[in-house]
Amino acid sequence: MSLLQREIDGIRAREIPLADPYEPKDPDGLLRMVFLMPFGHAYSLMCNGPMSLRDLINRTPDIPAVAERAIEYDCLVRDGNRLTTPGGEPYRSIESPLPVAQADVIGISVINSGDLHSVLRLLDLAGVPRRTADRVPGLHPLVVGGNSGLADPEPLADYLDVVAIGEAEQSLPELLRIVYAHREKPADRASLHEQIARVPGLYVPSMYECEFLPGGGVSAVRPTSLMVPDRVFAQYLTVDTLHPAHFCYPVTDGTAAGLYPVLGCLHDCGYCNLGVPPFRQAPLDLLKDYVDRLEAHKIPKIIISAPTFTQYKYRRELLDHIRAYADRAADQGRKVTTIIGSIRADEISADYLKAVTELGDFGHLFTELNLSQARGIVTIAPEWAAPDLVALYGKTQKRERVHKAIDLCRESEHVNTVMLYFIIGAPGEHEADRLAIADYALDVRQRLGHPDGAVIVKLHQFMPKPGTVSQRLRMADPDLVQEYGDRVAARLRQLVGDEEYEQHYRVEQFAVSRMHLEVVCSRGDRRVGHVLEDLYDAGIDLHTITKDQLVTALAKHGLDYDRHLRHMEESTLPWHVVNHVSVGAEQQFAAALVERESRA
Numbered sequence: 001m002s003l004l005q006r007e008i009d010g011i012r013a014r015e016i017p018l019a020d021p022y023e024p025k026d027p028d029g030l031l032r033m034v035f036l037m038p039f040g041h042a043y044s045l046m047c048n049g050p051m052s053l054r055d056l057i058n059r060t061p062d063i064p065a066v067a068e069r070a071i072e073y074d075c076l077v078r079d080g081n082r083l084t085t086p087g088g089e090p091y092r093s094i095e096s097p098l099p100v101a102q103a104d105v106i107g108i109s110v111i112n113s114g115d116l117h118s119v120l121r122l123l124d125l126a127g128v129p130r131r132t133a134d135r136v137p138g139l140h141p142l143v144v145g146g147n148s149g150l151a152d153p154e155p156l157a158d159y160l161d162v163v164a165i166g167e168a169e170q171s172l173p174e175l176l177r178i179v180y181a182h183r184e185k186p187a188d189r190a191s192l193h194e195q196i197a198r199v200p201g202l203y204v205p206s207m208y209e210c211e212f213l214p215g216g217g218v219s220a221v222r223p224t225s226l227m228v229p230d231r232v233f234a235q236y237l238t239v240d241t242l243h244p245a246h247f248c249y250p251v252t253d254g255t256a257a258g259l260y261p262v263l264g265c266l267h268d269c270g271y272c273n274l275g276v277p278p279f280r281q282a283p284l285d286l287l288k289d290y291v292d293r294l295e296a297h298k299i300p301k302i303i304i305s306a307p308t309f310t311q312y313k314y315r316r317e318l319l320d321h322i323r324a325y326a327d328r329a330a331d332q333g334r335k336v337t338t339i340i341g342s343i344r345a346d347e348i349s350a351d352y353l354k355a356v357t358e359l360g361d362f363g364h365l366f367t368e369l370n371l372s373q374a375r376g377i378v379t380i381a382p383e384w385a386a387p388d389l390v391a392l393y394g395k396t397q398k399r400e401r402v403h404k405a406i407d408l409c410r411e412s413e414h415v416n417t418v419m420l421y422f423i424i425g426a427p428g429e430h431e432a433d434r435l436a437i438a439d440y441a442l443d444v445r446q447r448l449g450h451p452d453g454a455v456i457v458k459l460h461q462f463m464p465k466p467g468t469v470s471q472r473l474r475m476a477d478p479d480l481v482q483e484y485g486d487r488v489a490a491r492l493r494q495l496v497g498d499e500e501y502e503q504h505y506r507v508e509q510f511a512v513s514r515m516h517l518e519v520v521c522s523r524g525d526r527r528v529g530h531v532l533e534d535l536y537d538a539g540i541d542l543h544t545i546t547k548d549q550l551v552t553a554l555a556k557h558g559l560d561y562d563r564h565l566r567h568m569e570e571s572t573l574p575w576h577v578v579n580h581v582s583v584g585a586e587q588q589f590a591a592a593l594v595e596r597e598s599r600a
Contacts, residue, residue: 003075003086008094011041011253018257018293019250022059031065031180033057033105034093034141036126037072038118044071045251046258046303049147050109052245053172063173064180068093070100070126080539081117083125091125100126103141105179107172108160110149113521114514116156117532117542119145123159130533132161132206138186142179144172151273151466154574155521155528157205162196164203165578166234166277169243171201197228201235204228208577210526215560217568218525221576232578236264236277247282248290249303257294258303259287261312269394270589271383271423271462271470274307284314288321295325304340378409381421385436389428392592393470406447418444419456424484425476426462427567428593434484438492445504457492457507459485461515463522466575469582469589471523472568478515479547485509513545520554520564525574527557 001009035050045051050069057067070093076083085091090099100106106128108119120130128143129135135143145156146164153163164171175196182192197204207228211220223230248259261282268275294302302322309315319338326336382397384390390397409415422437437457445455461481464470476484489507496505520528531553535542540549551561567590573579 002089004073004089007073007075011094014253016252016254016297018252019055019245025066027066031104031176033065033067034100034103035069035107036122038122039072041071042253045249045253047109048249050107051250052243053168055245055250056169056243063176065176068095081121081536083121101128105144106141107144109147110145111147112149114517115149116521117536119156119159120533120536131158152522152575153203154526155524157526158529162202162204165201165232167237169237171199171235174199175202194225194227203232203578212525215563216525217570218572218574220572239280244286247286252299256301256303257299258305259290260305261287262306262308265308266311267396271393273465273468276467281313284317287318291321291325301337309340377417378415379419383423385440386433389433392428392596406444410449416450416452417454418448419458421458423460423462425481427473428596434488435491437488438495441492442495454504459509463518469585471581472586473590474567475519475565478512482512513543516547516550523564527559531557
């Protein structure tokens with residue numbers, strides 16, 4: 001038995017379906033769709049976009065397709081940027097021995113723009129030509145991309161046949177019906193792409209042509225057919241039209257499972273795209289039933305994946321239901337852990353903290369639970385230390401609200417670690433604003449009041465996000481932002497002394513290489529994808545790439561790194577087709593920041 005087969009057999013043996021059972025489809029004559037995920041097995045189960053769509057496709061009789069998953073298996077061999085299967089056997093899905101390359105449709109989810117290069121790696125692994133122009137209809141699969149990493153889809157415009165904008169529960173089934181009909185009665189590829197481009201929420205890059213500007217950016221984007229819309233609008237669905245698996249992980253490996261009580265955010269901050277989709281709440285009965293299923297299978301870890309969970313209307317009832325499961329498990333000698341996404345300080349209440357701490361073993365922000373402390377972690381995102389910057393960017397985390405939240409944490413006696421998120425390098429800020437983060441962290445620990453209390457400061461570089469009013473704003477060079485962060489850490493160490501700093505504080509920043517990639521990938525045009533391909537083929541590790549390497553690669557395609565840092569004043573943005581932000585709102589926002597920055 002091959003290493004790949006042995007690993008897949010192990011995956012199948014430990015997976016537990018959590019959704020309602022359904023009659024499997026006979027795949028004969030149906031389309032085959034494979035979702036490629038750039039993660040190992042455990043994390044792939046948390047990718048609720050592709051996981052819920054797979055469940056939807058497989059349980060819906062009138063969708064003419066079956067859906068599968070292929071992941072970055074542990075046994076894969078890494079050679080530079082490339083992955084290969086051991087022994088050179090075909091890369092296959094968890095569900096089928098057939099090669100992924102023989103699929104009719106491939107879906108790839110990109111969570112972060114700094115990871116766009118993962119698409120190249122996955123297509124190579126599958127043996128599928130990377131570029132749309134090199135894929136032959138009927139021989140190669142249609143490649144569909146989605147998720148927030150493609151908020152600016154243009155860098156991969158020559159590599160993805162289709163990009164799903166927003167939620168795909170309606171647009172993807174319609175795409176599959178079109179592809180199925182096309183397979184039964186083939187027409188030319190352009191006709192297929194044109195049909196797909198008319199589906200709301202589906203962007204087909206090959207149906208648009210761009211006029212490029214020197215150094216980066218575009219002067220115009222036009223449809224190549226009168227039958228193709230000028231703009232593509234993101235699709236966001238109502239709760240009753242969303243698939244139940246959209247709110248609950250449909251599969252577990254027996255160690256953890258999770259749910260999404262809310263989608264979107266009630267607040268509309270200028271730098272954040274959480275508030276772009278409308279705010280929606282999962283039905284409480286759906287979530288309680290799901291927790292009961294977790295109890296039936298003795299799942300020991302529950303992940304509440306919503307970063308705005310404190311906005312969920314029925315959070316107390318849900319937490320009480322989870323606590324009841326944890327109590328029953330404790331009576332049997334088992335421990336149930338609940339992990340909650342980051343929360344807003346202005347939404348913390350004594351009732352919320354009481355409900356959380358009564359869970360027993362709990363924490364906030366599961367990706368950070370690599371600490372030695374056994375007690376609770378609460379994550380709060382003030383974003384800026386300066387009150388007027390908080391207000392300018394539309395954040396409601398006023399200092400007095402954070403103080404109140406920390407006071408509640410102190411009174412609860414169950415919270416001994418606070419993680420603070422701050423943004424640095426943003427337009428409008430001064431050096432004093434950044435250094436004030438250190439004073440803020442000191443104040444939080446003192447207010448927390450526990451002798452073993454700890455404060456973790458997570459510094460994020462300001463990155464203008466397509467689809468928000470900040471999308472045109474300038475960025476700081478990531479190398480400079482790293483220096484900003486070092487100064488914050490040095491200031492905090494100076495305030496508290498070396499010994500206290502080492503015992504009770506931690507300052508972390510994102511890797512500067514990732515930030516350099518995000519600079520060009522989050523707001524670049526179609527030429528950026530070719531730059532990524534060059535770097536990938538040259539064997540340059542894109543996880544440790546330097547600015548000099550990136551600058552050199554960009555120059556070969558007539559692109560200027562610094563141009564991607566600038567305030568984007570041109571009327572047409574590279575992501576013009578999917579852009580619907582008010583220019584007036586952008587201008588008003590930028591003017592307020594310029595005025596603030598001009599003050600000494």
